[in-house]
Amino acid sequence: MPIITVDGQKHAVPNGKRLVLAIEEARVHIGHRCGGQGRCTTCRIRFDAGEPGTMTRAEHAKLVERGYFGDFRLSCQIICDHDMAIRSEVTLENQAANGWTDTGPAPAASVEPVAEWLPIEQLKNETRPA
Numbered sequence: 001m002p003i004i005t006v007d008g009q010k011h012a013v014p015n016g017k018r019l020v021l022a023i024e025e026a027r028v029h030i031g032h033r034c035g036g037q038g039r040c041t042t043c044r045i046r047f048d049a050g051e052p053g054t055m056t057r058a059e060h061a062k063l064v065e066r067g068y069f070g071d072f073r074l075s076c077q078i079i080c081d082h083d084m085a086i087r088s089e090v091t092l093e094n095q096a097a098n099g100w101t102d103t104g105p106a107p108a109a110s111v112e113p114v115a116e117w118l119p120i121e122q123l124k125n126e127t128r129p130a
């Protein structure tokens with residue numbers, strides 16, 4: 001079972017679990033305002049260790065659109081298949097002043113939209129200005 005360290009706390013999670021759901025199981029109320037569709041970026045995290053070398057096409061497009069590529073990853077677009085250490089960014093607690101009363105619709109068990117996984121190095125080349 002992969003060990004996922006969330007904000008300094010270690011948790012064993014089933015192999016293949018969606019990271020956004022693993023973070024919730026770790027009792028961190030991370031945002032997922034689009035229900036895990038790769039559209040809202042409220043599930044964004046920073047990696048301290050174990051960042052996956054692949055990224056879904058949907059995650060890449062959204063991170064580039066928001067100017068987050070290279071700084072954040074979207075936890076709804078990542079599968080727990082190895083040890084990782086991450087820091088949460090947007091939570092129910094730190095968004096209460098913005099009117100949040102919940103974290104958003106429940107994400108499905110598997111990555112949505114249907115994942116097209118691509119190596120990050122390839123995506124970096126696509127992101128560079130011509």
Ligand code: FES
Binds near residue numbers: 074
């Ligand atoms: S982008 Fe909305 S939950 Fe991940």
